[in-house]
Amino acid sequence: MKVTVIGAGNVGATVAECVARKDMVKEVVLVDIVEGLPQGKALDMQEAAPIHGYDTRIIGTNDYKDTEGSDICVITAGSPRKPGMSRDDLLAINAKIVRSVTEQFVKGSPNAIIIVVSNPLDVMTYVAYKTSGFPSHRVMGMAGVLDTARFRTFIALELGVSVRDVQALLMGGHGDSMVPLPRYATVSGIPITQLLSREKIDAIVERTKFGGGEIVKLMGTSAWYAPGAAAAEMVEAIVKDSKRILPCAAYVNGQYGLKDLFIGVPVRLGRKGVEEIIEVELNEEERKLLEASAEHVRKGIQDLERVETNAG
Known part of the structure; x- marks a missing residue:
């Protein structure tokens, strides 16, 4: 199989390296607009x-x-938010980038599966879906795997295990509106609600929600090791047709x-892409949080449409 990674920045390069090290595909193509950058990183790897x-x-x-005939594409291209840049500015800039790279990619790989990593994640996945014209099961976003990994990390550190x-489950949009579900988090089958106090669980949930921001504050830029590894785990599930149950930004209908939006839900991932969206039982509080998160995502889509309409 052939995997294309669009964007040779820190995240894209990490995705490419993680996929290569799993030794499960014949070829990884790293593409970027900057001359020499993808070539140099690819040679180094x-x-x-x-x-x-x-x-x-x-x-x-x-x-x-060089990407023609790819089976999977991971889109990491996009601009980080810079000082003085509004959220609307970022939405418009990254939507233009994601739309452009999607159009160029799908011409030569009409049967591929697309995984979006670019931010704002849920809205950019929607943009790639609309641009590609692909069926919804072949377009998804990477967020839940990363956010759940952070959730699991903080639980393990707190318990010393x-x-x-x-194992843990997390749903909703990528960002502050995500919905960690402590009821579904376990350590070797033991619910963490039996192992940790409510106060400690709440603290872990809050740290998970702002996990990306914590890293930005420490080093002035977004994370790349964990996001890259998370996208590579999704690629692996598809390549190996392993039917992994992973939280991904999937199209809900x-x-x-x-x-009519992409939001983090547990899915079964296999060779066809999103083969099933799994509906777990949510209590009233959890459902309200998920609905609020979905509204946040929907507002992002509406904001993008408004900005692009005004620009046009």
Whole structure:
């Protein structure tokens, strides 16, 4: 199989390296508009192959012709928010980028599956879906895998246990409106509600919600190791047709009472993409939080449409 990663920045390069190191696809193509950047990073990764022991071929390019025939595409391209830039500015800029790269990619890979990582995640996934014309099961966003990984990390650190024994579920939009679900978090099957006080659980939930912001405050830029690894885990589930149950930004059409938007929900991932959206039982409080998160995502879509209408 062939995987394309659009955007050779920190996140895109990490996705490419993580996919290559899993040694599960024949070729990874790293594409970027900056001349020399994807070529240099790809060559560096290729030279690490004998050390890590993978045979994946890694190609860096500025030409979408090299992406033709891809099975999976991970879109990481986009602009970070800069001083003086409004949320509307960021929406408009990144929507233009995501729309452009999607149009260029799908011409040569009409049967691919698209995973969006660009922010604002849920809205950009919607943009890629509308632009590509692909069926909804072949377009999804990476957010829940990352946010759940952070949730699981903080639980493991608090309890002093292996992260491999911690499972958790998180839903909703990517950002402050996400909905961690402590009732569904367990350590080797033991609910964390039996292992941690309500105060400690609430603190972990809050830290999870602002996990990305915590990293930005520390080093002045967004994370890339965990987001890159999270996208690569989704790629692996699709390539291996492993039917993993993972939280992803998927297109809802009636599930959870929500329609016509992308939002984080548990899905079964396989060779066809999103093969099923799994509806778990939510209590009244959890459902209200999910609906509020969905409204936040819907407002983002409406804001983008308003900005683009005014610009046009």
